[in-house]
Amino acid sequence: xxLLDVESVPDYIASVPDLxxxxxxxxxxxxxxxxxxxxxxxxxxxxxxxxxxxSLPYVRTDPNWPMTRERSAREAFVxxxxxxxxxxxxxxxLFYDETQYVLxxxxxxxxxxxxTVLNERTETSEDDVSAAAALGEYIANxxxxxxxxxxxxxAHKKAVARAINPELCEITxxxxxxxxxxxxxxxxxxxxxxxxxxxxxxxxxxxHAVGLAKFAFMTRAESLLHGDLHTxxxxxxxxxxxxxxxxxxxFGFYGPLGFDLGMLxxxxxxxxxxxxxxxxxxxxxxxxxxxxxxxxxxERTYRDRWPSRQDxxxxxxxxxxxxxxxxxxxxVTYAGAEVARRVIGFAKVADIESLPxxxxxxxxxxxxxxxxxxxxxxxxxxxxxxxxxxxxxxLGLA
Ligand code: SR1
Ligand code: MG
Numbered sequence: 346x347x348l349l350d351v352e353s354v355p356d357y358i359a360s361v362p363d364l365x366x367x368x369x370x371x372x373x374x375x376x377x378x379x380x381x382x383x384x385x386x387x388x389x390x391x392x393x394x395x396x397x398x399x400s401l402p403y404v405r406t407d408p409n410w411p412m413t414r415e416r417s418a419r420e421a422f423v424x425x426x427x428x429x430x431x432x433x434x435x436x437x438x439l440f441y442d443e444t445q446y447v448l449x450x451x452x453x454x455x456x457x458x459x460x461t462v463l464n465e466r467t468e469t470s471e472d473d474v475s476a477a478a479a480l481g482e483y484i485a486n487x488x489x490x491x492x493x494x495x496x497x498x499x500a501h502k503k504a505v506a507r508a509i510n511p512e513l514c515e516i517t518x519x520x521x522x523x524x525x526x527x528x529x530x531x532x533x534x535x536x537x538x539x540x541x542x543x544x545x546x547x548x549x550x551x552x553h554a555v556g557l558a559k560f561a562f563m564t565r566a567e568s569l570l571h572g573d574l575h576t577x578x579x580x581x582x583x584x585x586x587x588x589x590x591x592x593x594x595x596f597g598f599y600g601p602l603g604f605d606l607g608m609l610x611x612x613x614x615x616x617x618x619x620x621x622x623x624x625x626x627x628x629x630x631x632x633x634x635x636x637x638x639x640x641x642x643x644e645r646t647y648r649d650r651w652p653s654r655q656d657x658x659x660x661x662x663x664x665x666x667x668x669x670x671x672x673x674x675x676x677v678t679y680a681g682a683e684v685a686r687r688v689i690g691f692a693k694v695a696d697i698e699s700l701p702x703x704x705x706x707x708x709x710x711x712x713x714x715x716x717x718x719x720x721x722x723x724x725x726x727x728x729x730x731x732x733x734x735x736x737x738x739x740l741g742l743a
Pocket of ligand 2: 380578
């Protein structure tokens with residue numbers, strides 16, 4: 346099997362009758378992949394367009410790092426499962442080719458990657474508030490809808506088995522929940538940030554919290570997660586026809602629901618660290634405040650779905666309160682880990698990396714201090730403002 350390229354895509358399309366008839370005459374093929382793992386093509390035809398995504402057998406940014414291509418099948422499963430529950434918050438999956446590891450996905454070229462939009466902004470924006478709210482709905486809808494509450498015992502067990510994703514989970518276990526907190530060759534920071542890393546990784550409470558979070562990640566099969574829900578995995582189109590879609594769910598698997606929420610919260614913190622470095626204080630305040638927006642919309646949506654739960658005999662309303670508290674406190678911890686990994690480890694983010702050197706050092710320092718506060722936070726009763734409450738001081742917003 347050959348990897349696709351711009352020249353071979355038209356022949357590939359011709360070999361798939363459904364795609365060929367949807368697109369008509371092929372007019373343009375562009376390779377647009379800029380992530381860590383895959384080839385991505387936008388194919389424009391006379392009658393429509395489509396995105397083709399093909400997994401590479403190695404990490405795109407490090408070809409010496411082999412990577413299972415079965416991740417494409419896992420992404421197809423997560424996308425189809427989420428689409429069945431919340432179609433307005435994911436791209437449509439049109440087709441999956443299990444022999445060539447190709448997904449055909451709805452073309453969202455009229456959207457932009459949210460991280461890019463956030464990094465370009467200089468002013469606060471209500472658009473970001475609407476995106477944060479939409480993602481809270483998405484996390485709750487798919488979190489509830491794929492759980493035992495949504496599908497019942499037998500279907501949940503079957504889906505847990507179907508969604509097993511050992512290789513990509515191991516990447517997260519290593520990159521997010523281990524390496525930033527121990528010495529590892531993936532860890533590279535500016536020399537002026539080395540003491541900041543030492544402060545974080547040298548705190549036994551931090552390592553303890555990360556250990557428990559990793560154990561939960563590896564064992565608590567609550568819901569079918571997106572698995573990599575950072576702002577670079579979100580397409581946005583703002584305006585009269587606002588649309589917010591979570592894409593790139595190849596890291597999806599059954600795990601603790603607070604993980605997806607925490608990933609997103611962390612990326613609000615990273616965007617805020619950038620805004621502080623750029624003297625955009627009111628933007629930074631708004632960005633950490635998005636934590637509240639996402640939480641409240643998550644909570645409202647989850648509560649709305651709760652009356653439809655399977656087996657209410659023992660899953661009473663007190664259980665709901667305990668579940669929400671668990672999701673909330675897990676999210677705080679996972680947010681802390683994600684902030685740290687995006688500063689210290691493999692797969693850093695443009696929010697920090699694209700800053701001029703002195704701002705970058707300051708932003709990384711503030712982010713790492715915020716990470717430590719999140720990882721050592723001990724609250725157990727959900728408060729919507731936890732993200733801004735915990736990060737305001739370390740980010741220099743107090
Ligand atoms: C080797 S993959 C590195 C990272 O890219 C993905 O987007 C995930 O965040 C993963 O941890
Ligand atoms: Mg990705």
